[in-house]
Amino acid sequence: MSYDVTEALAQHAARVRFADLSASAIARAKTFLLDTIGVGVAGSSGTGVAQVLELARSWGPGDEATAWVGGHRMSAGSAAIANAYLIHCLEFDCVHEGAVVHPMATLLSALMAWSEREAARGRPVDGKRFLAAMAVGVDVAGNLGMATDAPLRFFRPATAGGFGATAAIGNLAGFDAGTIRSAFGHMYAQTCGTMQAHVEGSPALGLQIGYNARGAIGATDLAAAGLTGPLDIFHGRYGYYVLIEDGQFHPERVAERLGKRWEIEQLSHKPFPSGRLTHGLVHALRDMMREHGFAADDVAEVVCYAPPLVRRLVGRPLVPDPASNYAKLCLPFVGGVWLAHGACDVPHFRGEALRDPRVHAYAARIRHEPDGNTNENALDPQRFVITLNSGAVHEMLLPHAYGHPKAALTEAENEEKFLRCWGHAEPALPRDRAHRVIEMIAGIEAVPDIAALPAVLAGRD
Template identity: 70%
Template sequence: MTQDLAEAFARHAVSTRRADLPPAAIAAAKTFLLDTLGVAIAGSSGANVQTVLDLAAQWGPGEEATAWLGGRRMSAGSAAIVNAYLIHCLEFDCVHERAVVHPMATLLSALFAWCEREAARGRPVSGDRFLAAMAVGVDTAGLLGVATDSALRFFRPATAGGFGATAAIANLAGFDIATTRSAFGHMYGQTSGNLQAHLEGSPLLGLQIGFNARGAIAATDLAAAGMQGPLDVFTGRYGYFSLIEQDVHPERVTSVLGREWQIEKLSHKPFPSGRLTHGVVHGLRDLMMQHGFAADQVAEVVCRAPPLVLRLVGRPNVPDPASNYAKLCLPFVAAVFLAKGRCDVPDFRGEALRDPEVHRYAALVRLEPDGNTDENTLDPQVVEVRLTSGQTLSITLPRIYGHPAVPLSAADNEEKFFRCCRHAVPPVPEARAVVLRDLVTGIEQLGNVADLVAAVAGKA
């Protein structure tokens, strides 16, 4: 590898401004900012959130930033951990499909905490500047995933996400290229995130995102203080693309950086489950609408999908799954839709996880490989349903609902946001949700994005 990706990412981070973003990128930034805040608010109903909140406050007490759950104040790094966990714990946050990265969870949790700390020091960050930093962060995290053809070995939303958050903070901090490269080096020293947590459905999965969000704040602090980090962290002998990712194509980064905005390539999650489970729900929904059959007429469901789907969500249904396991189990997610005609937040917690009707339908669902050799794609997929009458129905999905080619409408995005607010513990009153939506819509007019945090935490 001859291209210096650290130099390329650093140059992009320090030079990008709001005026560089096309209207489509700005619209996407607002769409997925609202979406991410909504799923974080709903995340207050997730498992282990109080434990994470209490421990994070012990790890980093202080008054620098706000944990969105209850508005508790703590250090910026600890607030980033809590808020990252809130964003990801329901498996409801947006994703860059080609990169296999959830960029917003690490990015926004770190960025908002850093901005709050800056505001407390008399240096508020405007919404206009915040939009540019968001775009930089998504470009960095997304293109780190796009650059590789290797099968996922580490948890990319955490590993790539940390570099995205570092680039975004560097943009707001006014770093030069050398300081930004140093910050990348300090981030690399903290980079973490394993797939074992994903395999077992462990709540550590969301915490790994939080650890890297905290790492991004620490990395930029170290670089700002003049402490030198390693420089060739992506393409060096022991760099990111040697140890964490392989089969790398640097030209995929350099050919589009600053030209194609990755924030426009994000996919919604219409359902609170692993994105790789969404194809079977999309297929079942469309087949049932087109052919008019009911769930109790289904004898078998077969999903033919690429290797990424089989590897990450092809796990067996179990009688009493943990919430995280169930959300990442394709047969269970398909069965939820068949049993209830929906897939929503309450369907993956408490007694719903042991619903005998759901488990009866899950036993009818199986996955098969489709012969695709791409280790980083989730489509196309084929969903086939055999009815009790013997009739077989099939649908091919070139893209899955939520992808930019099959997007949620603006109205659907708002509906998801308001529904997430109702799922919060306690539920967010609609009047407050409307205020929050309007703040995001007009974020360019915000003189201090900390005001947005106060609204999310119910302190405005």
């Protein structure tokens, strides 16, 4: 193969420094650092969080890193699992749509835990180095996802995300390309992530993010100790693209993009705590109701004409008593939530809200149909046709859902989402602490030790 993707990614991860980042990449890194911490705080109200935190402490007791909510101290690997679960358990974290990857969940949980461990060892990581490592991690995870046309068989946010986290830690550790390549091999030996958890709405979905975040820390430790991992891990005979991505691999796409654009600028927000593939429907309902002045009770039918990825991942049937994670990934249910409440927020996917008869009645009016798109990884465009009880028909072609870089949240909307997430923390957190986090991230370049950030989150500073 003329273009060695493994070597190219390793060289990129070893080379990048803060001075290389564009002003827009720095701005977006701050935006999604704040966003990811916010959804992690909100995640403290998610399913099974208390059990995950307690088990994480028992799996890796110690005083290396912090669970962001509650402030429990544990090993870096266990903190990576705990915080990754907090970030992803509400389906609220950002996504790289072109790659179909949630890169920040795996990346930030691993990177922050590793940095705290470094601080405890007298080697603090400053804010500039941290932002550069974040950009590296998103580049690696994003490029891995964009280099395939394969339909998801494994959970790419966990699998590609683990390599992104490994690259980011390798960058912070000052590894050369050979050591990073070896770390990739050790990461591949631990890579996991089944889509069955997605199909069933199991909490294991978010835990898989955590397993790969912990794996990234272990992989870099092994490489630093001089243990060589397998080296031809992306396009080898039993490599990542052969086994995990069904043999579909386009290395030229990496060659075209790597080092030429920052993938952190391509991230999409999730304005709503549901699968990103449901956001087009919410966007269309919101805008069409505003434009045409009809109410939820006026709606007779909603038809969503969507690409195969949308139908495959969120086109699941409506069930009368869904689990929280199932409901978030059910297109009709999420649309029913918006029609019933004119909003789509964390409380709408828990407890009795999951059995709300109004939500289910509206959801029953929503269906999806194929749109003829053959791209197995496309999220858009989507087309919506709404028929009213009066017989009136309204249509919308949506090129990008709200939150996409071309339909982005403003800085004020990003901060509003963060504060809303903060308000969902369990147990409740002081509001003044939220504003300290906002201020710290706004000036993160001047922070001498990134470990100060989880200390603020935990109320220790």
